[in-house]
Amino acid sequence: MKNPGFRRSSLFGLLPKPFVQCAVLLLILLTTEISLAQEVYRARLSPMPTTPATVDEITGEGEVILTLNGNTLTVEGQFAGMSSAATGAHLHNGPLAQPGPVIHALTVDQSAAGTITATLELTAEQITELENNALYIQVHSENNAPGELRGWIFLRSHFDNL
Amino acid sequence: MNQFLTMTIKTTGAGLLLAAGLTACGGGSDSSTAIPVTTQPAVAGFASQAESGADLFAANCAACHGANLEGTRLGPLLSGNAFLQRWGTQTPSLLLGNIQANMPPGGAGNLSAEDYLHITAHILSANGVDSVEEALTASSDFTIADNVTRLVAMRQRAEPPAPQGLTFAGNTEDFVEFVPLTAERLANPDPADWPAMRRNPHAHSYSPLDEVNTDNVGGLTLEWVWNMHEGDSEPSPLVYNGIVYMINPGNVIQALDGKTGELIWEHWTGPANGQDMRNIAMWDDKIIQATTDARLVALDARTGEQVWETVLADNSQGFSNSSGPIVANGTVITGLAGCARYIPEDCYISAHNADNGDLLWRFNTIAKAGEPGGDTWGDLDDIFRAGGETWIAGSWDPETNLTYWGTAQQKPWVPVSRHLTINDAGLYTNSTVAIDIGTGSLDWFFQHVPAEALDLDEVFERVLVNRGDERLVFSLGKYGILWKNDRISGEFMDYTETVFQNAFTHIDPDTGAVTYREDIQNAQLNEWTSACPSSAGGKDWHSMTYHPPSGLMIAPLSQTCLENAAREVALVQGGGGLAASRKFFEMPGTNGNLGKLGAYNVDTMEEVWNFQQRASYHTGTMSTGGDLVFVGDLDRYFRAHDVNTGEVLWETRLGTSVQGHPVSFAIDGKQYIAVTAALGGTSPRTVPSVIATEITYPDHGNALYVFSLPD
Numbered sequence: 001m002k003n004p005g006f007r008r009s010s011l012f013g014l015l016p017k018p019f020v021q022c023a024v025l026l027l028i029l030l031t032t033e034i035s036l037a038q039e040v041y042r043a044r045l046s047p048m049p050t051t052p053a054t055v056d057e058i059t060g061e062g063e064v065i066l067t068l069n070g071n072t073l074t075v076e077g078q079f080a081g082m083s084s085a086a087t088g089a090h091l092h093n094g095p096l097a098q099p100g101p102v103i104h105a106l107t108v109d110q111s112a113a114g115t116i117t118a119t120l121e122l123t124a125e126q127i128t129e130l131e132n133n134a135l136y137i138q139v140h141s142e143n144n145a146p147g148e149l150r151g152w153i154f155l156r157s158h159f160d161n162l
Numbered sequence: 163m164n165q166f167l168t169m170t171i172k173t174t175g176a177g178l179l180l181a182a183g184l185t186a187c188g189g190g191s192d193s194s195t196a197i198p199v200t201t202q203p204a205v206a207g208f209a210s211q212a213e214s215g216a217d218l219f220a221a222n223c224a225a226c227h228g229a230n231l232e233g234t235r236l237g238p239l240l241s242g243n244a245f246l247q248r249w250g251t252q253t254p255s256l257l258l259g260n261i262q263a264n265m266p267p268g269g270a271g272n273l274s275a276e277d278y279l280h281i282t283a284h285i286l287s288a289n290g291v292d293s294v295e296e297a298l299t300a301s302s303d304f305t306i307a308d309n310v311t312r313l314v315a316m317r318q319r320a321e322p323p324a325p326q327g328l329t330f331a332g333n334t335e336d337f338v339e340f341v342p343l344t345a346e347r348l349a350n351p352d353p354a355d356w357p358a359m360r361r362n363p364h365a366h367s368y369s370p371l372d373e374v375n376t377d378n379v380g381g382l383t384l385e386w387v388w389n390m391h392e393g394d395s396e397p398s399p400l401v402y403n404g405i406v407y408m409i410n411p412g413n414v415i416q417a418l419d420g421k422t423g424e425l426i427w428e429h430w431t432g433p434a435n436g437q438d439m440r441n442i443a444m445w446d447d448k449i450i451q452a453t454t455d456a457r458l459v460a461l462d463a464r465t466g467e468q469v470w471e472t473v474l475a476d477n478s479q480g481f482s483n484s485s486g487p488i489v490a491n492g493t494v495i496t497g498l499a500g501c502a503r504y505i506p507e508d509c510y511i512s513a514h515n516a517d518n519g520d521l522l523w524r525f526n527t528i529a530k531a532g533e534p535g536g537d538t539w540g541d542l543d544d545i546f547r548a549g550g551e552t553w554i555a556g557s558w559d560p561e562t563n564l565t566y567w568g569t570a571q572q573k574p575w576v577p578v579s580r581h582l583t584i585n586d587a588g589l590y591t592n593s594t595v596a597i598d599i600g601t602g603s604l605d606w607f608f609q610h611v612p613a614e615a616l617d618l619d620e621v622f623e624r625v626l627v628n629r630g631d632e633r634l635v636f637s638l639g640k641y642g643i644l645w646k647n648d649r650i651s652g653e654f655m656d657y658t659e660t661v662f663q664n665a666f667t668h669i670d671p672d673t674g675a676v677t678y679r680e681d682i683q684n685a686q687l688n689e690w691t692s693a694c695p696s697s698a699g700g701k702d703w704h705s706m707t708y709h710p711p712s713g714l715m716i717a718p719l720s721q722t723c724l725e726n727a728a729r730e731v732a733l734v735q736g737g738g739g740l741a742a743s744r745k746f747f748e749m750p751g752t753n754g755n756l757g758k759l760g761a762y763n764v765d766t767m768e769e770v771w772n773f774q775q776r777a778s779y780h781t782g783t784m785s786t787g788g789d790l791v792f793v794g795d796l797d798r799y800f801r802a803h804d805v806n807t808g809e810v811l812w813e814t815r816l817g818t819s820v821q822g823h824p825v826s827f828a829i830d831g832k833q834y835i836a837v838t839a840a841l842g843g844t845s846p847r848t849v850p851s852v853i854a855t856e857i858t859y860p861d862h863g864n865a866l867y868v869f870s871l872p873d
Contacts, residue, residue, distance in 0.1 A: 044753055047853075049692075049725045049745035053225070053266070055852040096750045097664055097694045097723045133751065152750035162753040162774055 041066040041130065042159060043137050043151035045079055048144065059083050060149050064116055064137055065156070071127060073120045075106055077137070079149055080113035084142040089116050092136050093129055096152055100134075108139060208283055208294045215284030218277050222266055231288050244435075245289050247478050250307030254298050256736045257306070258282045263574070263731045263741040275300070324412070324434030327468070332426040334464045337419050338404045342446045343463075345491050349560040353787075354828035356401040358488065359441040360705055360782075361825070364626035365557035367707040368785045369826035373833035374871060375788030379802045379812045382869045385834060386423035390416075390864040393436030394842025396703065398782075399866065400444055401827035406836070407463070408866060409442045409486070413453045415461060420829050423868065427466035431459050438484055438842055440703065441555055441823075445489040445516040452483040452496050458514055472519035474498060474512060479505055483553075485703075488565070490558040490599050492516045495565050497552025501528075502573040504738040509550045511567055511595075513602055523602025527552060527569045527590050535589030538612075540582050546733050548580070549573035550591045554703055557624045559633075559649065564596045564605055566624035566635055566649065571614035574741035576685055576728035584683040587612035592620045594637055594645075596652060606652030610637070610645055610674070615682050616665060616726055617697045617742060620645075623705045625715065627764055636708070636764065638717055641665060642700020644762055645674065658767040660760050661700040661721050662749055665693045687728050696724035696746050698778070698849035705782035705823060707791060709805050714770060716791045716805065718779035719758040721749040722849050746849045756850055757795055759783070761808060771808035777857055778850040781837060784824040792835060794820025796850055797857050800837055800867070818863035835869045 045062030047055075064077025079086070089108035094100025103126060106118040116139070122130065129135050130153060139149040220229060226237030233239030249257055262278050273281075279298050286294075290310040334340060343357055351357050353370045360367045374382065390397075393411025400407040405426070406418040412434040417426040437454040444450070448460040448469055455477040460469040475481035480500045487496040494514045501509035508528035514521055527550035529535030531543075539547050549572040556567035572588040574580050582588070593609040610620040620639030626649055627634045635649035642661035647654055654674035668677040685691045698720050706717035729741040748754050755774040763770055777797035785791045785805050794800040796819045802812040822838035841847075841864060850857065 044748075046748040046754060049747040050852050051267070051745050052848065052852055054745075055855060059855075095664065096662065097747075098692050136750075150747070154751050158751060159753050162755055 039068045040156045041068065041153045042156040043077070043153045044159075045077070045137065045139065045149040045151040048138075048147045048150050057083050058144055058148055060112070062116070062139070062149055062151070064151065064153075066153060068122070068127070068130065071122050071124070073118075073122050073130070075116060075118040075120065075137075077116040078114070079116065079139060082112040082139070082141050082148050083144065085111050086114065086148075087140045087142055087145070089137060089139045091118075091120065092138055093126070093134060094136060095134050100136075103135075106137065112141075207297050209287070211280045211283035211297055212287035213284075215280030215282065215287075218273070218281050219284045222273065223281065226266075231285065240285055241289055245285075246307060246310065248480065250305075250310070251478075252306060252736050253304060254282055254286060254302040254306065255300060256734060257285070258298070258300060258302075259732050259734060259737050260739055263579075263729050263737070264739045267743065324432065325430045326432055326434075328427065328429050328466050330416075330425055330428035331465070332417070334405050334417055334426055337426065340447065340464050341403050343402055343444050344446070348445070348489065355403065356399070356825040356827050357444055358400065359398045359443070359486070359555055359823070360557070360623060363490065363558045363560055364708075365623050365705070366625065366710065367705050367782055367823065368709055370787040371826050371828055371833045372787035373828070373831075374786065374790065374826075374835060376790060376804055376811060378871060379788070379790055381871050382802070382812055382814070382835065383872055384814075385868045385870040387868070388418055388423040388425075388866045390838070390840075390866060391436075392841075392862055392864055394438035395838065395840035395864045396438050396440045396822055396843055397838050397840065398441040398823040399825050399836055399838070400442060400449075401825060401836070402444055402463075404829045405463075406866070407442060407444065407449050409439045409451065411436045411438060411842070411864065413437075413439060413451065415442065415449060415451060415466065417463070417466060418866075420827060420834065420868075423866070429461055429466040429468070431461075431468070439486060440484060441486040443487045443489045443494065445492065445494070448516065450487055450489065450494055450516065452486040454482055454484070456481045456483050456498065456500075458487065458494065458496060458519060460516070460519060470519040472514060472521070475510075476507070479503065479507060481507075485553055485555045488555050488558060489516055490565055491560070491563075493522060493599055494519075495556065495558070495599070497555065497567065499551045499553040501551045502548050502738050502740060504546050504548060504733070504735055506545055508547065509552065511552050511556075511597065513599070525595070525597050525602050525604065527595070529589045538587040538589045540586040542581065543733075545735055546581070546738075547588070548738050549588070552621065554622050557626055558599060559626055562633075562650065563599045564649070565599050566626065567595050567597070568619075568621040568624060568637055568639070569593050569595060570619045570621040571611070571617065574728070574731050574739055575617040576615055576726070576742055577613055578686055579728045579731045579741040581733060582613070584613045584615065584678060588614075592639075594620075594624060594635060594647060594652070596635075596649065608647050608652045608654065608674075610639060610643070611641065611676055615678060615685065616691070616693055616724070617740070617744075618665070618695070618699065622701060622703060625706065625708050627708055627715075629713070629765060634764070636715060638701045638706055640695060640697065640699035640702065642695050642719065643669070644715065644717070644767065646764070646767065656767050658762060658769070660717060660762070660769070661719050661758060662694050662751065663700065685726075685728055687730050690725045690727045692723065692725045694723035694749050695720065696722040696849055697744060697845040698722050698746075699846065702846045704779060704846070707783040707785040708764070709785035709791065711787070711789070712806055713764050714761045714785075714805060715764050716759065716761045716783045716785060718781065718783050718793055719760050720778050720846065720849075721752045721756055721758055721774075722853055723747050723749050746852055748853055754854075756854055759791075759793060759803065759808065761805070773803060773808040773810070776854055778846065778854065780819055780821040780843075780846065782823040784826065786826055792824040792837065794822075794824065794837055794839075796820075796854070796859065798839070798859055800824075814869075816863075816867055817865060818860045832870060832873075836866060838864070838866050840864045
């Protein structure tokens with residue numbers, strides 16, 4: 001289908017037609033390769049389940065960007081406002097809003113605010129879980145050993161209109 | 163990175179939830195960890211138990227019930243008349259069982275069985291039980307009131323005498339000639355009026371007025387404001403013939419001049435307890451109110467003087483009302499709440515003659531053994547069948563002469579706590595019931611969620627819609643599922659999920675039958691189950707609106723989740739309760755947006771648009787002939803959206819959280835938009851207060867705000 005908004009630049013008009021065709025083909029292949037191989041995901045970190053009695057003890061917020069390239073997942077995130085220093089962070093497997101087991105350890109600053117990083121190799125099954133929003137990140141702290149922050153992972157584009 | 167907020171600001175906007183006399187902090191507000199106190203030496207007698215219990219109470223209970231059992235906004239008083247009325251005829255054993263099953267709301271934590279005995283002894287001692295010497299045990303069976311010294315109990319009644327009766331005299335006829343509200347005018351309201359809670363019998367919450375519209379709504383300005391009494395408040399004003407009738411906290415009704423807000427009369431029906439009542443009704447020349455202690459009272463609409471009074475149910479048994487009646491062709495139809503106790507009497511919907519209050523019929527929402535549906539409660543004795551409250555006013559159809567009500571779920575909240583299984587449907591809980599207005603007989607029912615297991619009611623308003631030849635009834639409960647049924651036969655027609663839910667793994671597209679997730683089906687005592695939505699509801703008591711010109715149903719929705727753990731409840735007469743611990747968290751994938759305004763095409767059931775925001779919504783939605791939909795939120799914003807697109811066209815900020823039901827009316831051809839700022843409530847307030855902690859608002863400021871376009 002023609003894109004009515006698309007116009008060739010003058011440069012394309014000056015080049016030999018076979019060259020242009022090859023260049024366009026290469027560009028398409030490269031673009032396709034990149035788009036197929038790399039997906040960007042996001043997790044919003046928010047307090048673990050809390051009550052009026054614990055609301056001042058389970059605190060903080062964060063955001064983690066996860067880039068999947070092939071089966072390599074690069075994790076880069078930040079958090080702040082926790083009640084105490086982080087003691088660990090993990091990637092878990094669990095359906096939306098349902099806790100599940102740890103599948104990878106992440107590197108986290110041992111402070112109440114800091115960064116979360118990791119480079120992980122995912123199995124095919126874990127990639128499927130990632131695509132199905134069945135992975136989440138959990139940050140543990142000195143005051144809240146079972147976990148203080150948590151966030152399920154979605155395609156970053158999921159949040160575009162939220 | 164997006165905004166980082168240090169979440170250290172704590173809000174206190176939580177309300178009351180009656181749990182058989184004792185409450186959770188804010189009705190589902192939970193304290194997940196009980197606080198141990200210094201170990202006490204072994205105690206031999208009641209007095210020593212009470213002394214030890216005082217420390218335990220201070221550490222675990224006082225935050226909600228007050229250091230002196232005087233109650234707070236998070237929990238009711240546990241002393242004086244209120245306590246003795248509820249527990250005086252009961253035994254310490256029952257009181258202990260109730261506390262153990264329900265308190266503290268977030269979990270038993272480190273409290274031992276002995277600790278609970280000591281707390282019980284403290285509560286009894288503080289209420290004047292001072293003639294007991296022997297230590298309490300789990301089987302102490304003396305009658306509490308028989309051991310109370312009157313003088314001590316009197317000292318607990320710290321409340322000053324409240325006003326009673328007509329406290330401000332006046333007559334609406336000094337402002338406008340009175341015209342009785344006839345059956346015809348109630349069934350087909352004048353465009354200028356809002357004479358019933360949701361304006362028309364079909365509960366559309368729609369005003370055909372169109373002076374204020376998408377082109378000029380940006381010019382809305384404040385016309386007048388009226389400060390209301392403080393307390394828990396989720397009100398719905400009535401407006402008839404230019405007079406505004408308001409229900410205030412504590413069963414106080416006021417009549418105001420719609421043009422200026424001037425007070426015409428005020429009546430304190432009592433009890434003056436600061437508790438919430440969502441709506442009142444009007445018929446002929448009467449304003450009719452249910453009271454929080456389960457009475458039905460009619461006032462003269464012109465003067466506020468009491469005309470008649472009758473008892474809906476025995477308040478000393480725990481029955482109460484948080485919503486008022488509707489009136490259909492001269493019949494006052496009222497629901498009932500506080501039905502979680504194990505007593506012979508169960509919940510019902512009742513009908514009274516609007517002229518004199520005479521009882522016409524009652525429909526029991528709990529099927530007893532041997533009755534139709536009675537076999538859906540397993541082998542439970544009738545006395546242990548609880549729940550089925552009708553705590554939200556229903557709707558009615560002048561064509562069919564049927565009234566449509568939603569019912570609440572079984573109690574306690576989790577099947578294992580009520581000694582039942584997920585296969586014990588428990589009719590007629592969590593259902594739509596269609597009842598013949600003339601006889602009170604059940605015409606049909608549809609149980610949306612049998613054997614409810616997470617404290618997610620389907621009790622809210624039933625919206626009646628005519629589409630061509632179809633006669634439909636829509637409802638939207640805490641699971642966030644918009645249900646469409648044929649309102650003549652009750653047949654399931656369609657559904658759509660308005661927010662994320664993971665409680666059901668399957669909803670049959672042909673029958674509407676739901677299948678719970680396996681771990682929810684099999685939840686055992688003290689096991690935590692995680693599910694969405696939370697008890698704040700995908701939707702709660704805030705009514706949705708049907709906008710006839712567009713065929714859209716626009717609903718105020720909420721996006722949070724919960725962890726829930728059942729507690730043990732003994733099958734003992736007088737016991738019962740809710741019996742679950744709960745914690746709350748953001749709904750995944752919402753980006754922390756608690757509030758969602760969703761518009762749904764009633765023919766296709768598809769979502770046409772949605773608007774999401776951090777703050778939860780705390781008013782019903784109201785649509786108008788000007789293609790606007792109005793809604794208010796916890797963050798004090800009151801907004802007008804384009805009904806067809808959801809675009810925000812106007813907003814203003816009020817004195818505190820915007821809560822209640824917006825209405826629109828006209829006087830002398832001029833259109834007004836009215837809404838209340840208000841406080842209090844149960845899960846819809848508690849859950850945001852622990853998730854969106856950065857949203858703060860004054861803890862006072864109940865008021866009615868009225869807007870209009872400049873002349």
